[in-house]
Amino acid sequence: xxxxxxxxxxxxxxxxxxxxxxxxxxxxxxxxxxxxxxxxxxxxxxxxxxxxxxxxxxxxxxxxxxxxxxxxxxxxxxxxxxxxxxxxxxxxxxxxxxxxxxxxxxxxxxxxxxxxxxxxxxxxxxxxxxxxxxxxxxxxxxxxxxxxxxxxxxxxxxxxxxxxxxxxxxxxxxxxxxxxxxxxxxxxxxxxxxxxxxxxxxxxxxxxxxxxxxxxxxxxxxxxxxxxxxxxxxxxxxxxxxxxxxxxxxxxxxxxxxxxxxxxxxxxxxxxxxxxxxxxxxxxxxxxxxxxxxxxxxxxxxxxxxxxxxxxxxxxxxxxxxxxxxxxxxxxxxxxxxxxxxxxxxxxxxxxxxxxxxxxxxxxxxxxxxxxxxxxxxxxxxxxx
Ligand SMILES: Cc1ncc(COP(=O)(O)O)c(C=O)c1O
Numbered sequence: 490x491x492x493x494x495x496x497x498x499x500x501x502x503x504x505x506x507x508x509x510x511x512x513x514x515x516x517x518x519x520x521x522x523x524x525x526x527x528x529x530x531x532x533x534x535x536x537x538x539x540x541x542x543x544x545x546x547x548x549x550x551x552x553x554x555x556x557x558x559x560x561x562x563x564x565x566x567x568x569x570x571x572x573x574x575x576x577x578x579x580x581x582x583x584x585x586x587x588x589x590x591x592x593x594x595x596x597x598x599x600x601x602x603x604x605x606x607x608x609x610x611x612x613x614x615x616x617x618x619x620x621x622x623x624x625x626x627x628x629x630x631x632x633x634x635x636x637x638x639x640x641x642x643x644x645x646x647x648x649x650x651x652x653x654x655x656x657x658x659x660x661x662x663x664x665x666x667x668x669x670x671x672x673x674x675x676x677x678x679x680x681x682x683x684x685x686x687x688x689x690x691x692x693x694x695x696x697x698x699x700x701x702x703x704x705x706x707x708x709x710x711x712x713x714x715x716x717x718x719x720x721x722x723x724x725x726x727x728x729x730x731x732x733x734x735x736x737x738x739x740x741x742x743x744x745x746x747x748x749x750x751x752x753x754x755x756x757x758x759x760x761x762x763x764x765x766x767x768x769x770x771x772x773x774x775x776x777x778x779x780x781x782x783x784x785x786x787x788x789x790x791x792x793x794x795x796x797x798x799x800x801x802x803x804x805x806x807x808x809x810x811x812x813x814x815x816x817x818x819x820x821x822x823x824x825x826x827x828x829x830x831x832x833x834x835x836x837x838x839x840x841x842x843x844x845x846x847x848x849x850x851x852x853x854x855x856x857x858x859x860x861x862x863x864x865x866x867x868x869x870x871x872x873x874x
Contacts, residue, residue: 540760657799
């Protein structure tokens with residue numbers, strides 16, 4: 490039997506390459522500011538860390554899934570969106586990444602065509618390919634807030650089997666307005682297109698409200714995690730909300746592929762729900778970082794920026810400076826110690842002309858990054874501003 494090259498066409502994250510270089514610089518004693526990953530620099534909130542410490546003394550560190558945490562997540566849907574979700578429909582996963590794999594594997598067969606926005610999170614394209622599915626990437630621009638529109642879905646020919654939406658999105662942070670999200674749900678219902686909504690950046694918005702797809706489509710899959718708002722990326726914990734009819738199918742796949750989520754993280758995550766004050770203070774800090782960075786970039790002549798409604802990203806065009814964002818990011822890092830992500834990760838076509846900054850850093854780090862970038866521009870692009 491012929492070998493099927495399962496990893497065919499799966500590219501590595503360029504941001505990981507940048508991060509690797511950044512760590513080498515740190516090891517050599519250089520001061521590095523990490524803005525390449527969407528990773529809150531503050532870590533887990535204090536209440537979550539305390540709960541984890543206390544849990545270390547408990548005997549039950551085996552394979553289990555926390556019922557209180559699933560119930561708490563169900564309550565979150567009622568409180569934040571006014572949507573009743575039976576806790577039975579919620580499965581805990583090792584982050585949003587396995588939740589995406591579970592949703593794709595349960596909803597679609599190999600060969601299925603699934604629409605995603607370009608620019609978009611690189612793992613959508615690559616997870617689809619790894620599962621022998623076909624990413625149908627729709628080039629999105631400023632007119633549609635870099636998001637797939639209901640119109641694009643209505644006009645898609647042939648009809649895709651599925652759609653992945655993310656609002657706020659990575660890399661842009663743009664949010665789909667509620668009327669548009671409702672229309673997307675309606676078009677998908679009429680055309681028989683299954684929706685997976687990646688809501689990992691919910692609770693991170695700076696004006697526009699975030700709405701769950703469950704407000705418009707009870708049969709959508711939702712994936713989410715504790716990696717972003719809750720500041721717990723390395724704790725590897727997330728969840729999936731499944732359509733009622735598919736809960737047993739998802740559970741069967743989850744058990745076989747991933748067994749159970751980390752016990753310690755489940756204890757910590759339950760406590761994280763009570764840390765809103767600390768976490769919301771961080772969102773306020775991200776808001777200030779965002780304003781500072783936008784003002785800094787404007788001074789340097791970088792003004793073509795996707796509307797950064799939420800998440801903690803700025804996705805900016807540097808087309809007037811380069812069409813090789815990877816080399817640009819490497820040079821910026823080597824010269825200044827500021828690590829950023831090249832747009833190529835999110836858009837293989839136009840991404841050479843874009844850069845993504847993550848501003849989930851402390852106020853001091855954001856201030857220092859701006860100082861270094863401004864000095865670098867004065868030396869390298871004196872006429873840019
Ligand atoms: C849009 C999006 N979805 C999913 C993930 C994966 O997150 P997790 O750490 O929960 O696996 C990320 C991580 O950056 C992301 O940006």
